[in-house]
Amino acid sequence: MPDDSCGCCAKAALRGRAGGRRGLLCAGLGALTAPAALAPARAADPVPHTRLTPDEALTLLKRGNDEFRHEEPFSFPHGHKTLADLSRGQAPFVVLVGCSDSRVPPELLFGRGLGEMFIVRNAGNTVDTAALGSIEYGVGVLGCPLVVVMGHQSCGAVAASLEMVEHNTAFPGVIGEMVQPILPAVLSARRPDGTIALDDAVVANARRVAARIKTQSVVLQDAIRAGRLKVVAARYELETGDVRWLEEG
Numbered sequence: 001m002p003d004d005s006c007g008c009c010a011k012a013a014l015r016g017r018a019g020g021r022r023g024l025l026c027a028g029l030g031a032l033t034a035p036a037a038l039a040p041a042r043a044a045d046p047v048p049h050t051r052l053t054p055d056e057a058l059t060l061l062k063r064g065n066d067e068f069r070h071e072e073p074f075s076f077p078h079g080h081k082t083l084a085d086l087s088r089g090q091a092p093f094v095v096l097v098g099c100s101d102s103r104v105p106p107e108l109l110f111g112r113g114l115g116e117m118f119i120v121r122n123a124g125n126t127v128d129t130a131a132l133g134s135i136e137y138g139v140g141v142l143g144c145p146l147v148v149v150m151g152h153q154s155c156g157a158v159a160a161s162l163e164m165v166e167h168n169t170a171f172p173g174v175i176g177e178m179v180q181p182i183l184p185a186v187l188s189a190r191r192p193d194g195t196i197a198l199d200d201a202v203v204a205n206a207r208r209v210a211a212r213i214k215t216q217s218v219v220l221q222d223a224i225r226a227g228r229l230k231v232v233a234a235r236y237e238l239e240t241g242d243v244r245w246l247e248e249g
Helices: 008-035 056-069 080-086 129-139 156-167 175-187 200-218 216-223
Strands: 095-100 117-121 147-150 231-237 243-248
Touching: 056 147, 056 231, 056 243, 095 129, 117 129, 129 147, 129 200, 129 216, 147 200, 156 175, 156 200, 175 200, 200 216, 200 231, 200 243, 216 231
Parallel strands: 095 117, 095 147, 147 231
Antiparallel strands: 231 243
């Protein structure tokens, strides 16, 4: 039996095993970066995308909001058959970026049902990495032809940001951090006399977020250039239920 008192054979064996593991790791990483890994998620595969154009999708939302405001009865997809169909995949026609506020339920105020709206909600309808990725998923994978960024009357997150600007107010936990992205919109809403109206800041914030996601996302830019997507800013009136469309494009 060969003498291995110096441990050379053992070291060689360890190097061989390590090399094998490195080879397997590299192969795994290669698989992740291969074109097949860029295919849409399987959960979205079985369902064809909506055939609505951006304008048709927007018209559908406007009609739904009109019916909501006038308290007209409306029907929406629901029931066991709808649930069974949706269990195989989803094909929403709009990505809605909205506020977490309990008074702003998107499906209700647009008269929509299960599987029709891909909703991204947080306080102040801001967009961070997770939110932008969600929007890109809705557009790039699910095929939504419309993105709506909707602020609303008396938004608490925008009001908190306004308090920070006017009174240097501090908030507990990470609330202050959360509303910091709204500060530029609040500052842009300052009037010539130095005052800032809350509703002006709400509108400025919705417009700013809509403009930012159009410039920050290659996925959205490609879809816009191809005529497959519109990004629209809006503002919801709590007192009347009316959605005011701020810009379309």
